[in-house]
Amino acid sequence: MDQWTAQLAPQMRALVALAAHDGHMTKAAAALDIPQSSMSRRIQALQTALRVPLLIHDGRTVHLTPDAQRLAARARGPLDELDQILAEVTGGADPDHGTVRFGFPLTMGSGQIPDLLADFRHQHPGIRVLLKQAHGIELGADLLNGRLDLAVVIPTPDHLKHIKIGTQHIQVAVPAHHRLATAASLRLKELAGETFIVNPPSYNLRQLTETWCEEAGYTPNIAIEVTEFSTIRELVSRGLGIALIPHDDRTPPGITEIPLTGGRYYRPIALAWGTTTQAAPTRRLNDYLLQHFA
Numbered sequence: 001m002d003q004w005t006a007q008l009a010p011q012m013r014a015l016v017a018l019a020a021h022d023g024h025m026t027k028a029a030a031a032l033d034i035p036q037s038s039m040s041r042r043i044q045a046l047q048t049a050l051r052v053p054l055l056i057h058d059g060r061t062v063h064l065t066p067d068a069q070r071l072a073a074r075a076r077g078p079l080d081e082l083d084q085i086l087a088e089v090t091g092g093a094d095p096d097h098g099t100v101r102f103g104f105p106l107t108m109g110s111g112q113i114p115d116l117l118a119d120f121r122h123q124h125p126g127i128r129v130l131l132k133q134a135h136g137i138e139l140g141a142d143l144l145n146g147r148l149d150l151a152v153v154i155p156t157p158d159h160l161k162h163i164k165i166g167t168q169h170i171q172v173a174v175p176a177h178h179r180l181a182t183a184a185s186l187r188l189k190e191l192a193g194e195t196f197i198v199n200p201p202s203y204n205l206r207q208l209t210e211t212w213c214e215e216a217g218y219t220p221n222i223a224i225e226v227t228e229f230s231t232i233r234e235l236v237s238r239g240l241g242i243a244l245i246p247h248d249d250r251t252p253p254g255i256t257e258i259p260l261t262g263g264r265y266y267r268p269i270a271l272a273w274g275t276t277t278q279a280a281p282t283r284r285l286n287d288y289l290l291q292h293f294a
Contacts, residue, residue, distance in 0.1 A: 011046035012075050014039055015054065015064075019072035020147050023055075023062040031099065031130075076146045077275075084277050097126040098281035103139040103151035104131070107168065107205070107229055110249040112293070113152065120288050127281045135203050135227075143274035149282045152289070153272045155204055162272035165293045168246045170205070170265045171257045173232075175239045181256040188216040188260060195241035196220040197232050204267070209244045212263065269293075 017028040018039070029039035047054045054068040064072065104113050117129060132139075132148060140157045142148040156162055172191065174181050180190065191213070198220070199206040206225075213220040223241055226232050230250060232243050237254030244265075247257055271289055278286060 008046055008049060009079075011042045011049070012071075013079055014042035015046055015068060016072045016076045016079060016146070018043060018062075019064055019069060020076075020145070023064055025062060031101075033099075073145075080146070080275060080279075081277070084279060094126075095280035095284045096124055098279060099128045099130060100279075100282050100285050101130045101132070101147065101149045102285065103142060103148045103153075104133055105139070105152060105154045106133055106135055106227075107154065107246050107248070108152065109133055109230075116289065116292055119292075120285060123288075124284060127284060129285065135199075137202060137204075140272070143272055146274065148274070149279065150271070150273050150286055153270050154267050156268045156270035157272055160272045160274055162270040163290065164268050165271050165290065166269040168267045168269055169259075170208070170244050170246055170267065171259055172242055173236045173245050173251075173255050173257050174242045175236060176254045176256050177239070178242070178256065180258065183258055185259045185261045187262040188212055188265075189218070189262075191220075191242065192216070192218040194221065195223045197224045197226060197235050197241040197243045198222050199229075199232075200225050200227060203227075205244065208267070212244070212265065215263070 014028070014032065017031050018025065021027040021031065025036050025039055029036040032039065043054060052067050053065050054071075056063040056065055102117075117131070121127075121129065132142065134142070136153050136155060136157070139148065139151045139153050140160060143151055143153075143157075143160055152165070153160070153162065154168060156164055172186055180186060196209065196213075198209055201207070209220060224235060226235065229245060229248065232245060233248065233251055233255060235241065236243050237252045244260075246267075251257065271286065271293070273282070273286070
C-alpha cells in the first residue's frame with residue numbers, strides 16, 4: 001500500500017485543510033499557501049484515485065461527504081506528526097516562518113492580547129497569525145479538531161493540554177446613574193432584585209453568574225441575553241440592567257465598574273493546544289505569550 005503515501009500525501013493534506021475550513025476552497029487554499037485552482041485539482045485527483053465521492057456541490061457551496069469527513073479526521077493527526085518529524089530530521093523546522101492559527105476569548109478583544117500580538121508580529125514578520133475570537137467552548141472544540149493551533153482559553157480546559165497564565169477578575173457593571181454607582185465595592189447579595197444582562201446559557205460567564213447569585217441567596221432576574229460583551233456594556237450604559245463582566249478597555253461612557261467582595265469572583269486563564277507536539281512557529285508564539293503574559 002506504499003503507493004497511497006507516495007501518490008496521495010499532497011491530496012490528503014488538501015482534504016484535511018478543506019475539512020478544517022468547512023468546505024471553503026479559498027480559505028483552505030490560503031492555509032496551504034497554494035492557488036485555489038491547485039486546491040481543486042488536488043481534491044479531484046484524490047477523488048479519482050480513491051474512486052470514492054468526496055464532495056457534495058450545493059450551488060456555490062461545497063460540503064464533504066461522510067466518507068471524506070471520516071478520512072480527513074483520521075488523517076489529520078498522522079499528517080501533522082509526519083510533517084513535524086520530517087521537519088526536525090531535515091532541519092527544516094523554521095521557527096520564524098509559517099502560519100499559526102490562534103484563538104482568544106471574546107472578553108479579551110482589547111488591551112493586552114491585541115498589544116502582544118502586534119508586538120509579536122513586529123518581532124517575527126515571517127510568521128503569519130490567523131486570528132479567531134470566540135467563547136471558550138468553541139475555542140476548545142477548534143483546538144481538538146485541528147482548526148486552531150493555539151488559543152488563550154477561559155476557563156482552563158480539562159480535556160486539553162494547557163498552562164495557566166493568569167486570572168480574570170469579574171466586576172459588576174452598573175449604569176453611571178445607578179443607586180450603587182458610588183460604592184467602593186459590593187457584595188453579590190446587594191444585587192438581589194436587579195435586572196441582569198447576561199450571555200446565552202452555553203457561556204461560562206453566564207453559568208458562573210447564575211451559580212454565584214444562587215450562592216448569594218437568590219436567582220438573578222435575567223432580562224436580556226447577548227452574545228457580544230461590547231453590546232452588554234452598551235445596554236448597561238443605557239440603563240437596561242447590570243452585568244457581571246471583566247474590565248475591558250473599550251468600556252463606553254455611562255458605565256461604572258465596581259469590584260465584588262465576599263467571594264472568589266474570578267476565572268483562570270489558560271494557554272491551550274490540542275496536538276501532542278507543536279510546529280516551530282506555534283512554539284515561537286507559545287513561548288512569547290508565556291514570557292510576556294501578565
